Amino acid sequence: MTDFFGREIERLKRKDSYRWLRGMEGATGPRMQVDGREVIVLCSSNYLGLANHPRLKTAAIEATDRLGVCSAASRLIAGNNELYRMLEERLAAFKGRGAALVYSTGYMANLGVISALVKEGDVVYTDALSHASIIDGCRLSRAAVKIFPHNDLDALKDLLKSDKGFRRKLIVVDGVYSMEGDLAPLPDLTKLAKSYDALLMLDDAHGTGVLGEDGGGTLEHFGLKGSDAVDIEIGTLGKALGSFGAYVVGSRDLREYLINRSRSFIFTCALAPSALAAAIAALEVLQQEPGHRQQLWANVRHFREGLYRLGLSAEPSVTHILPVMTYERQRTMELCERLLELGIFCQGIRPPTVPPGTCRLRFTVTAEHTRADLDQALGAIEKSFREVALL
Ligand SMILES: Cc1ncc(COP(=O)(O)O)c(C=O)c1O
Structure with missing residues (x-):
């Protein structure tokens, strides 16, 4: 065999x-x-070169000394250590949104968020060049999956117009496309999503820390930071932020919903204290340097x-x-x-x-x-x- x-x-x-x-x-x-x-x-x-920044390293070492190497349980059991609250408050403030929820990786965030938001009877639209974790999240959800050509909003509009009878509609795009380095046309996309009553989810794994005056990401680049232009934003802590893990930002209700419904959030071990502390330090460095x-x-x-x-x-x-x-x-x-x-x-x-x-x-x-x-x-x-x- x-x-x-x-x-x-x-x-x-x-x-x-x-x-x-x-x-x-x-x-x-x-x-x-x-x-x-x-x-x-x-x-x-x-x-940004933060992976080896002295402030991140010091924060990770201090957190390990104080709290240990491993969080030793899922967050809903006994793994929700004190650094989570601090990091989530800072992420929400950094993105100008009501709340943040930290996940173990960006891959797991996309899987767990998309599959919690849409199910059989719903429809999810995504770009032909979306990251593999978005595609996998769409497949896992069991919603109808519709792929539109890269950044082609006319094609997306045609799909939205012709699709009838679905309970919930979700559009998922990358902010910065990971293999092309181009941007999603977010200002037009937000209008389209609103006019067809679709939820809009942004994966800003590559824009966060890099784009926008304060490194707020693709939404800040387009002057949309802190607005409700997108309903859900995810990002990773393992790229420009030099640490490990990922996050979702949006409303407080979204956060509570995901804590209750997102399987890749619920059924996994909490992050190591060192990763959380390094991410907190990274947000400070981003602002101060x-x-x-x-x-x-x-x-x-x-x-x-x-x-x-x-x-x-x-x-x-x-x-x-x-x-x-x-x-x-x-x-x-x-x-x-x-x-x-x-x-x-x-x-x-x-x-x-x-x-x-x-x-x-x-x-x-x-x-x-x-x-x-x-x-x-x-x-x-x-x-x-x-x-x-x-x-
Ligand atoms: C657009 C995009 N989303 C999600 C991910 C996954 O993030 P993570 O590496 O934290 O799992 C990546 C990167 O690998 C990515 O490029």
Whole structure:
């Protein structure tokens, strides 16, 4: 029976779809060891460089000393330690909403929120490029799932118009699309959701901490922070905020509803105190040290202009996620390996993460990269892309 594993692995290798884990060593940062080689990392989500910030580390160590390593129960049993309340109050204030609820991961938040909001007899609409956790949440819900082409609000409107007889309608979108780096057209989307009486849910995993004057995310970028433009917003603590975990923000009623109805919230162990304390410190750093965000955007500009000078485009990105199309699986992975030889780590992205024929190298710039790092990366990109005639 277990022959199946080996056969499937061989099949994946033949299709250039095989995935394996790389060995990362060293402190999370712009330079690390990958499979024993020192490289510049251009594919992490440590956008502001907070993962190794002294204030986050001190907060995590103090929380561990004081409260222990593990919360040792689900939140509804005995795991709701004192740091949760503080973090949720600060997250709600940071997003300008009535309440926040912390989840264990963004993946679990999407699964548990979507499946709690819609069920059989309801309908959920989502973008063709939505994150896998949104798609999985939609599937789990047993609601009818309708996918509209990326950012095509006319197509969404047609669906909303023609769909009759569903009890509840939910629209779920990303704020910043994780593989494209472009934004959801939120101002128009909020109007559309309201006029068709649909709930609107935003996943701002990549916008939070990065977009908006105060790092409030995609809603702040569009001047919608603190409004009820979206009914539900989720985000992760494991990207720009440099910690681990995730959250949902919205109304107080939403929070209570999820505590009672969201299975991925209810049936899992509470986060470690260190993760909660680090996230609290991250929110303080975000407010008190805007220089990280400014540096990130300066780096994004420098890298984007460098790509452009080489004749490469990161379209449709308008953010720190800069995809360069390489199209075919084999070439993408060859380029990834070649870049590693040249001292640059950018993981190749293939289906099912992106649609077939749209493989890419998805570069993510962080505040901690130096100009020299970025210039070295651009040099390596030029060399490797020339070798495979993509330049
Ligand atoms: C858009 C989006 N949503 C959700 C997640 C999941 O978040 P987490 O890593 O906290 O599970 C990710 C990232 O991995 C993401 O890119």
